[in-house]
Amino acid sequence: MVNKHRVSIWVLGDQLLNKHPAIEAAETTHGRGSVRIVMVESLRRVRRLAYHRKKLVLIFSAMRHYARRLQTEGYVVDYQQTETFLEGLKAHIFAHGSAHLYTMAASTYGGRRFQEARLADALDLPVTVLPNTQFLSEHYNPYPDPTPGKRYVMEHFYRAMRRHFRLLIDEAGDPVGGQWNYDKLNRKRLPKGLTLPEIPRFPPDEITLKVMKEIEDSGEGFGKLAGFDLAVTREQAQAAFDDFLTRRLADFGPYEDAMSRDHTTLFHSVLSPYLNLGLLEPLNLARAAEDRYRAKTSPINSVEGFIRQIIGWREFIYWQYWRTMPDILMANFWGGNRPIPDWFWHGKTEMNCLQHVLSRVLEQGYAHHIERLMVLSNFCLLAGLDPIAVKDWFTLGFIDAYEWVMVPNVLGMGLNADGGIIATKPYIASANYINKMSDYCQSCGYNQKKRTGPQACPFNTLYWNFLIKKEELLRANPRLGRNVLGLRYLDDAERQAVIEQGEQFLENL
Ligand SMILES: Cc1cc2nc3c(=O)[nH]c(=O)nc-3n(C[C@H](O)[C@H](O)[C@H](O)COP(=O)(O)OP(=O)(O)OC[C@H]3O[C@@H](n4cnc5c(N)ncnc54)[C@H](O)[C@@H]3O)c2cc1C
Ligand code: SF4
Structure with a gap:
């Protein structure tokens, strides 16, 4: 039965804001007593990709803590666990009889289209989508x-x-x-x-431990679950920030x-x-x-x-x-078409830099910016991997991955798949850069100075192979002149050796 005085607010899982505009708007207009809050854990969403287990725990635990906080502030919160968002919302509207739904615009393209174009019809009630306040832009x-x-x-x-x-x-x-x-x-x-x-750590409380158990029992996900110690409340996140400011x-x-x-x-x-x-x-x-x-x-x-x-x-x-959405999803300027190598899933490789960075992704779902850009995506671009496969790998590998941040960073910054709309040049580098900024090469079995031969660092072979194969396209980019100039020093025999070694490496990827 519809209750014409009752309104609902759908709070999305990545909108755990201190001042949620949909809650504020609905409450101001209708009063707290008329307001119901609905939050939905979509099980299908979890199964769609094997997300990092620590990310699943982070999101679900943070959502459940947020729901508990709202309850202690006197709100009625309906926390649904259903196959899809729509099923959860329908079940909520059926149970609470709300006459109107408020929500804040999603940060992702598909989510926002769903809210703006489909939700009202699907629920058969008016839907107000408030502007997103999470981003300054x-x-x-x-x-x-x-x-x-x-x-x-x-x-x-x-x-x-x-x-x-x-x-x-x-x-x-x-x-x-x-x-x-x-x-x-x-x-x-x-x-x-x-x-x-040290980075501050937050031992799991009873809510987090329950989520961890559920994820473990479900068998879903990628990466390591044990050792989860991320912040799951606003207070803990603020403590993490204060620690950063101070130390x-x-x-x-x-x-x-x-x-x-x-x-x-x-x-x-x-x-x-x-x-x-x-x-x-x-x-x-x-x-x-x-x-x-x-x-x-x-x-x-x-x-x-x-x-x-x-x-x-x-x-x-x-x-x-x-x-750039949604066209950017079709972009493949450099023509990458290889699948993700198997060892990206377990991190076992002789390349010391990649071995370290991949094992961090598996363990923690985190690597810092330069490791993401100059080790992981640099390798993916030089090796000609398929951009969408790389985007999906990043999406499930990282605890901070969401479509709005993943698409431009991976397809634009990392792989330059858009041909330079987001980043004006492809971020490609040989071992020289990695050696300059890290100590990885010091204990690597490969030689960071060689580009061909048994000990040659694959970053070098692939880098020069890329320059040779893409010379014309690279020359057209004014910011890459210096890189391409290096080709002058390679005679025909050396070029041939690079191409052959590069191809052999890629065949065995
Ligand atoms: C290939 C690739 C994939 C990436 N994937 C993600 C991702 O899934 N999620 C994500 O949040 N960031 C992503 N980034 C951006 C950046 O690497 C991370 O935000 C950063 O490493 C997070 O660690 P931090 O909080 O210690 O960052 P810090 O180095 O401490 O920087 C502070 C903050 O700046 C912001 N920031 C800096 N650079 C970027 C950027 N390029 N895009 C968005 N925010 C930025 C982040 O919020 C970060 O927390 C990616 C970058 C690349 C090149
Ligand atoms: S030598 Fe090459 S593979 Fe080894 S750590 Fe350095 S850049 Fe990485």
Whole structure:
């Protein structure tokens, strides 16, 4: 029976916001007594891809904690576990007789289309979809009408965001410290003997332990479940951020691109899992980091570097996602067509860098940015892997993966499958870069200086093979001139040797 005074709010699992706009809107109009909140765990969604087990625990535990918090605040929460979202919503409307559904726009293309185009008909009631408040670029969009096919540069987008939100901007409207960008100070290798702070850990409580048991019993998922210690509440996520501000922000900048055999994170924040779930808000993080600069406890290059990640890269990626979907899913500029190698699933390879990074993905569902870009996706691009297979692998491998962030980062930044719409050049590199920024090569069976022969590092063979095979396309890109110039030093015999060794390696991938 429909109760014309009752309204429901559907809170999606990655919208665990402190101030949820749909809850606020419904409550203001109808009063708390008339409001019902519905949250749905979709079992089909879980089975669609073998997601990382730690990610499944993170999402379901955070959702259940959020539901409990709302209950303690006096809301009636209906927590559904059904095959699909629609089944859960239908069961809820049938049980509670609500006359209206409120929700906040999903961060993903398919989810938003479902809310806007199908939900009202499917539930046979009016649906109000409120604007998404998780991203700053939903509120202020520097380029509301982008020209199709035009290349937009992150740096310009970022400066517009900084100006608008007045972050690290002085009274005259200029960047504090006189520069917009301190990247040149932020490319250091990790020195030997530097002590790295531990990342805070949050032992599982009874809710998390129950989710862990359910995931274990279901047999679903990829990667290691044991040792789950991520934050699952707003308070814990805030504690993780406070710890970063106090113990890591000051050194974040210099070592953000460095990689280490012994450490998964250096001074990285490891906040993406919480930001992407709505447990932390980007503007709060950026302002708190700026406060540390103003209080002179963290230097400008680290603070600017962190703010650049949060309101520059993260927002730019989200903006690019909406700009390029759904066409980007068909993009394959470099023609990659190979499947993911088997060893990507278990991490057993002689390549020391990949072996370390893959084992981190299996264990923790995390690797830091440069490992994702310059080790994993660099390899996938050089080896000609199929872009959609790579995107799917990343999606299930990482605890912070959602479509809005995965599609532009993997297809655009990592694989340049869009031909340079999102990133102006393909991020390809030989072992030289990996050796410069890490200690992986020191204990690798391959020789980082060789490109052919039994000991040659596969990154080198594949890099030169890629340059030879794609020379014409690469030459057309002005930002890659220097890379292609290196081909001058290869005579015909060397080119042939690279091609043969590259092909042999790829055949046995
Ligand atoms: C191939 C590839 C795949 C990626 N997949 C994901 C993903 O699934 N989920 C995800 O959140 N990020 C992804 N990223 C971006 C970035 O690598 C991670 O956000 C970052 O490594 C998370 O670790 P952190 O919190 O310690 O980041 P930090 O280095 O401490 O940076 C701070 C924050 O900046 C934001 N950020 C920085 N760069 C980006 C970016 N390119 N895109 C979005 N946010 C960014 C993140 O929220 C991050 O938490 C990917 C990058 C690449 C190249
Ligand atoms: S030598 Fe090559 S494979 Fe080995 S760690 Fe260095 S880059 Fe990786």
